[in-house]
Amino acid sequence: MSLVIVGSVAFDTIETPFGRRERIVGGSGTYCSLAASYFTRPRVVGVVGRDFPRSAIAFLKSRHVDLHGLKVRPGKTFHWEGRYEKDPNLRTTVRTELNVFKDFRPEVPAAYAGADIVYLANIDPDGHEFILRQFRKPRLLAMDTIRFWIETKREALRRELGRIDLLFANDEEARLLSGEQNLIAAGQALVGYGPRLVILKKGEHGALVFGRSFVFGVLAHPCPHVIDPTGAGDAFAGGFLGYLDRAGSLVRRNIRRAAVYGSVLASFAIEDFGIDRFCTLDAAAVEGRFREFRRLMSF
Amino acid sequence: MSLVIVGSVAFDTIETPFGRRERIVGGSGTYCSLAASYFTRPRVVGVVGRDFPRSAIAFLKSRHVDLHGLKVRPGKTFHWEGRYEKDPNLRTTVRTELNVFKDFRPEVPAAYAGADIVYLANIDPDGHEFILRQFRKPRLLAMDTIRFWIETKREALRRELGRIDLLFANDEEARLLSGEQNLIAAGQALVGYGPRLVILKKGEHGALVFGRSFVFGVLAHPCPHVIDPTGAGDAFAGGFLGYLDRAGSLVRRNIRRAAVYGSVLASFAIEDFGIDRFCTLDAAAVEGRFREFRRLMSF
Helix, strand or coil: CCEEEECCCEEEEEEECCEEEEEEEECHHHHHHHHHCCCCCCEEEEEEECCCCHHHHHHHHHCCCEEEEEEEECCCCCEEEEEECCCCCCEEEEEEECHHHCCCCCCCCHHHCCCCEEEECCCCHHHHHHHHCCCCCCCEEEEECCHHHHHHCHHHHHHHHCCCCEEEEEHHHHHHHHCCCCHHHHHHHHHHCCCCEEEEECHHHCEEEECCCCEEEECCCCCCCCCCCCCHHHHHHHHHHHHHHHHCCCCHHHHHHHHHHHHHHHHHHCCCCCCHHHHHCCHHHHHHHHHHHHHHHCC | CCEEEECCCEEEEEEECCEEEEEEEECHHHHHHHHHCCCCCCEEEEEEECCCCHHHHHHHHHCCCEEEEEEEECCCCCEEEEEECCCCCCEEEEEEECHHHCCCCCCCCHHHCCCCEEEECCCCHHHHHHHHCCCCCCCEEEEECCHHHHHHCHHHHHHHHCCCCEEEEEHHHHHHHHCCCCHHHHHHHHHHCCCCEEEEECHHHCEEEECCCCEEEECCCCCCCCCCCCCHHHHHHHHHHHHHHHHCCCCHHHHHHHHHHHHHHHHHHCCCCCCHHHHHCCHHHHHHHHHHHHHHHCC
16 A cells, blocks of 8 residues: 655744754654654655755655655745643644745645545645545545634535545544534544544543444553653554555554554654654564553553 | 442532432442442441431442441431533532531441451541541552542641552542642652552543553543533442452452443443432443443454
8 A cells, every 4th residue: 555645844843841942843744754654655745945954854764754745945944833831732833934835735746646545634625626636546535634724614624524534633623623522422423524434632541533333442652751742643643544554454453553553653752852752763662562552451 | 358438428419511400319439339339249338317318228228239337317418519511520519518427437337347448438538547447457448539638638648648559539639639730640649659559530531540560541431421420430439449349359450350340330320310320220231331341442
């Protein structure tokens, strides 16, 4: 199978109770592809400016991330600045400079057109059509969204939910989008909007997978110190989709394991600032933590 | 083995988005013993006034709850009134009338003195000593606490944590008591205060079990409509301790299963107002839901 991730490759400036980092490498496409790289050879469609460091490109390539779909354009790379409180769920956006991402019309390389899994990470729902007609017939079309699109393009988002197979949403987004306070009711409502699968990410409380006729839940890895929560959701998506891509079939057993691998990869992402944890993370550690999840959840 | 529960048997007036009920039967001892009654024959130490309905006594007895330790005193039964918002975690206490519970000095029947498991449900920490010297040598001494004792008797509570084996706490209580925002850090800190086991109850997110060298997690049953959250924590404790009492040994496998049964019983408690769900709940339904937890959590 093959996995294409359409998302941002960016700079983040991040402040958490554990410190501050200026203009470090981040972005949904970056976190997602790094997480997926432990299972498959993910392909990234995105854009950066000329200021994006070669060392970061080299690192992504060393993790076997395929960057033929990453354009380098004149100008500056997308830059997000955010601050987290002691409760890592409380995040304030200090600044968003879209830069080259502003007019980004993602062009999908011909070699990517036959992708089995396509993931649209936080893409403007009105931009989906342009992207999707460049693919033939993905077996799994997945998307994520953000509060901004829910509040400004609710109708377009609802329309897109009717055509995708899988939605990733965090608890806040699921409540906003469904109007349901109870997360189970929210997840069930979202499945009713169209997707076969809804993955509801709950941060420190793990994640729930809703299908038409089943619910599966996975815990978060017990982590006493969240250094930097940035990218946890994208790493979850990358672990989930990367595992599914490698597994090659969407049977329920694989969906369950994919959710555990999602939680595993998210748990590593938050152990250090930005993508730093991925610089030392190897496949054996990923498998080791997967086994820890068995001990954590088996009875 | 045998299980003694020292706690309140009370009237509750409850308002939730699903309705209002006046002076229905509740109390920590009531919920806990009903939940435990699916596994063992729990013994209750408590006090009610002459106004407590015979029908409720008869119901508890029909569930094989041993009430030799329940005193009936002149005066009125403890009455709590509370209101829940749309988010069932948001609870406001409207009124607390201690009545006969005010001067309650729990007398433990001689037949209960050899109990293997003793559970002190929300008891004033300064009252523990009086109760505990009436028991010989319980194999498992468990307690719960409430925000009120944490805020008014923190030192006494810390002292009691040094002598018990197991603490039940919800997320708010665990944070308050430990001073840690992160729930994993909070659970680990509480184990450091003395108990061999700390059960951190997270409502809709399930529960975590912390031991000296392990963590186990259980989800909450996916429930789209929480009719009345009252007693969920007490039902969790009852399911947990009742199962352990029946299992007869405190090996880790039993601890894990006890946590799942705790979550199972809590999930039933919230499906109707007060103790109503227990009026129709049978052992087969409890076992059925335990099996559902396997499907919910296995991968």
